[in-house]
Amino acid sequence: AQSVTQLGSHVSVSEGALVLLRCNYSSSVPPYLFWYVQYPNQGLQLLLKYTTGATLVKGINGFEAEFKKSETSFHLTKPSAHMSDAAEYFCAAHKLSFGAGTTVTVRA
Amino acid sequence: GAVVSQHPSRVICKSGTSVKIECRSLDFQATTMFWYRQFPKQSLMLMATSNEGSKATYEQGVEKDKFLINHASLTLSTLTVTSAHPEDSSFYICSASWGGSSYEQYFGPGTRLTVT
Numbered sequence: 001a002q003s004v005t006q007l008g009s010h011v012s013v014s015e016g017a018l019v020l021l022r023c024n025y026s027s028s029v030p031p032y033l034f035w036y037v038q039y040p041n042q043g044l045q046l047l048l049k050y051t052t053g054a055t056l057v058k059g060i061n062g063f064e065a066e067f068k069k070s071e072t073s074f075h076l077t078k079p080s081a082h083m084s085d086a087a088e089y090f091c092a093a094h095k096l097s098f099g100a101g102t103t104v105t106v107r108a
Numbered sequence: 109g110a111v112v113s114q115h116p117s118r119v120i121c122k123s124g125t126s127v128k129i130e131c132r133s134l135d136f137q138a139t140t141m142f143w144y145r146q147f148p149k150q151s152l153m154l155m156a157t158s159n160e161g162s163k164a165t166y167e168q169g170v171e172k173d174k175f176l177i178n179h180a181s182l183t184l185s186t187l188t189v190t191s192a193h194p195e196d197s198s199f200y201i202c203s204a205s206w207g208g209s210s211y212e213q214y215f216g217p218g219t220r221l222t223v224t
Contacts (some may be wrong), residue, residue: 036215042202043112043215046135090151098151 004091006099014107019078021102023065023091026072031093033074034073035065038088038101047089050074061085110136112204114216121192121223129187129219132200137182137205142213143175146199158185192223 007022025031032051048059055067061084063076065076074091086106086108111134121127131141140159144152156172158164158179174196176188180193185204189196202212203213 036213041199041218041220043114043217044203045215045223046212098154100151103149 004093004099006089006102007013008102009100010103010105012105012107013081015083018082018083018106019063019076019084020087021089021091021104022078023099024072024075025072025091027093029079030052033065033067035058035059035063035074036090037061038090040087047076056100058095076104077085110204110206110214111201112138112214112216114200114219116118116219117217118220119222120216121221123193123223124191126188126190126193127221128152129189129200129202129221131185131187131204133183136204136206136214138185138206139182140205141179141185142202142203142205143177144175144186144203145188146201146218148199152201155187167208192221194223197221197223 003026005024013019023024033037034049035047037047038044047063048057048065050057050067063078067074082105089102109137115130119127119173142157143155146152147154154167156164156166156177157171158177160179160182174190193209199218201218204214205213
């Protein structure tokens with residue numbers, strides 16, 4: 001069975017600072033992996049996904065994530081945070097096991 | 109991109125009544141639709157998976173007689189919360205997929221259900 005762990009339920013960053021959201025998965029077979037963003041009272045929007053091929057995946061809004069099989073990780077990063085990045089972020093594995101979510105707040 | 113809509117976006121109902129939520133894929137045919145429930149400040153919990161024309165597969169602990177799911181066409185799935193109670197109040201989100209190996213889901217905007 002798949003499980004996804006997001007380290008840190010809440011991350012606070014300054015505007016312009018690096019955003020790093022951690023995600024680890026447990027699986028005997030490398031899964032397909034996704035990062036979603038959710039704004040208040042809205043559904044989920046896909047930021048990026050890893051299926052096969054290049055392990056560094058670029059997504060929308062300047063986000064990227066790197067699949068590291070040896071570390072069973074799929075951490076999400078953005079070099080420079082914007083105020084509009086304040087939201088809830090979910091990591092998910094295929095068959096959609098969701099992590100618990102990480103709330104990002106951005107300080108002006 | 110693929111668009112999924114949900115209707116209504118918000119609904120308030122009285123305890124004991126039933127509520128139907130619609131999920132539509134607007135520009136693609138969804139062979140599979142998923143229904144999730146999300147409590148405040150929590151992650152999404154998969155309730156059931158439905159394939160067009162067949163019975164939904166419910167996750168463990170989800171009452172299939174209480175949460176009726178119908179996926180009658182490739183663009184429409186409905187979730188009916190029967191005999192709703194206040195504890196059923198939640199944010200319900202659907203997603204749709206056209207299949208394939210990437211398992212990419214397209215999510216609806218969610219429906220906020222409040223049972224009084």
